Amino acid sequence: MIDPPPPTFDDVRDLLSQNCVVCHQQEGPAPFALTRSTDYQRRSAFIQALVQEDRMPPHLVPAERWSDQEKDLVLRWLAAASGEEESRAVPPPKAQSFRKDRSFRIPEGFVIPKEGGERWHRGDRDVRTFRLAPRADQMLRVQAWRFHSSAPREVESIGLVHDDGTIARYGDLQEPNTPGYEMTGDMGWRPAGMLGILGVANRTFRIPDGFHFEVPQDHEIDFELRFRPSGMDKPLTATLDAELVPEQHTSRALQLIPLSIRSWRVKAGESGALEQRWVSPIDVDVPLISVRAGRRVTGVTLTVDGERVFEISDWDPHWQQTWKIPNLRIAQGTQVVATFKIDNSEDNPRNPETPPRAIQFGRRTGALGIWLHAAAVDPTDQSTLQQMHQSIFEAQQADQVETLNKVDQSLKTSL
Structure with missing residues (x-):
């Protein structure tokens, strides 16, 4: 042959x-x-x-x-390939089409440090939240985002969220001399990433046609920045552009359904799984999925009525983003299960602790989560869907700290 x-x-x-x-x-x-x-x-x-x-x-x-x-x-x-071959250009990929209808900026003055700061807590380090200006002059139906910064090698991801300015302003007042503040970007029951997560390789992100993210009038857009120091101080400027759905086009607003675990603990050297279940009270379409998970998580899976519809078998938070998932409709009464594979042993190459140690995580909007960005199939269910994420988060505040291999009871929503 x-x-x-x-x-x-x-x-x-x-x-x-x-x-x-x-x-x-x-x-x-x-x-x-x-x-x-x-x-x-x-x-x-x-x-x-x-x-x-x-x-x-x-x-x-x-x-x-x-x-x-x-x-x-x-x-x-x-x-x-031979080193003697002619050097030929590899063309850049074709630029995605984008129409800039609105533009937002952060104040100048923050410098990404050359080294990570001293950790005063057990949570993530090198996280900062910024407020973008101006506020929305009308209700915005966002079809696509485009993010540009002066530090593309240091910026890992941004998790977008909207706020009336109350919560973000309080955070800003804690560090009045520097733009942004050293805290995660949740705005009450609205978690950072509710309007999508833009990662290393998807600085332009287009929501599938027929859906949009909604920013209320007079609200500002904020983002949780996750960055990685590069050994050099890097002044940060950042711009977020938005392409809007044309007024004459019909589109459905995406709301958040969080399959999240509020608090969990793991022993040194322990591995196993955590699970969250939810039964949909209405029919929804889910074109987008986001994941919140750290370095002790090695895999995430989402199943709908026992069928696996989304999986990352080798989770790496450095590459987090919002993913598109085609043709996922969840009918009323359908059970949805989010599973998180955990490894707090030395076998996990991304474990930040060597040797591993016991640790506990917690966050009001979930220390772990698979988030469904969903739209109601029946327009009369839209108001129910709008309140669902808050109902789920509020119900979870009474949950006990979860341990590995223990399966959560189904989420209860106060609808």
Whole structure:
């Protein structure tokens, strides 16, 4: 049997363009450029190892990863590539269409430090919340977000939320001389990420047609910034642009249904699972899903009536974002289950504690969560859906601290 000829650059160019250059370019978040064929040849062994381990491209959801055939194509090209070949440009991916209808900015003056600050608590470090200006001059139906900052390599993600200014203003007053404040970005029962999470590789995020995020008139948009110090002080400027649904178009507002666990603890060296169940009281469509989980979580799964509809088997919070999930309708009476796989042992390479230690987490809006961004199928159920996230969160405040392998009772909502 004659072996097929090795792939050429033309065979892999589109794969590299669509999956690598989006981050690995001069203004991108990655530490080095991969904009020419010779860039891949110089790092051939390193890139091959990452591709073989599914570390790169960093798609957490299996459906978005390279197929076995695509991986094999790129690996064979890397193995056969010669340093004597002509250097050829890898074009950037085609820019997503975007119409800037509104623009919001944070005040200037905050500097991302070269090293993380001293931890005065057991929660996440290198988190800060910012208020964007101006406020919404009318009710906004947001079809797409676009985020730009002066520190793409330091910014990991932003979790968007709206507020009437009361809660965020209180946080700002605690640090009056510096923009933003060192706290998570929940605004009461509205958690950071309620309006979506923009991550490392999705600075432009488009909500599927027929749906939108809603910002009430006179509310401001705030965001919870998660950043990673790079060894250099980095002044931060940031702009958030919004594309709005045209007035004449019909669209449904997305509301939050949180399958979350308010508080949980894990022993040193322990591994297992936590689970949250919910039965839908109405028919809903779910085009988007977000995840809140830390580094002791190794996998998350969502099932609907026993069918797995969303899974990340190798969770990495560095790549968190909001994911699109096509054609998910949850009928009234359907059971939905969120499962979180936990590993607080030395076998977990992302465990921040070596050796591991017992630890407990808690947050009013859930220390763990799979969030459904949902729209009511029947317009008369929209008001019920609007209040659902608050009802769920309020009911959870009486929950005991969860331990591994204990299954939560179904969420109860005060509807």
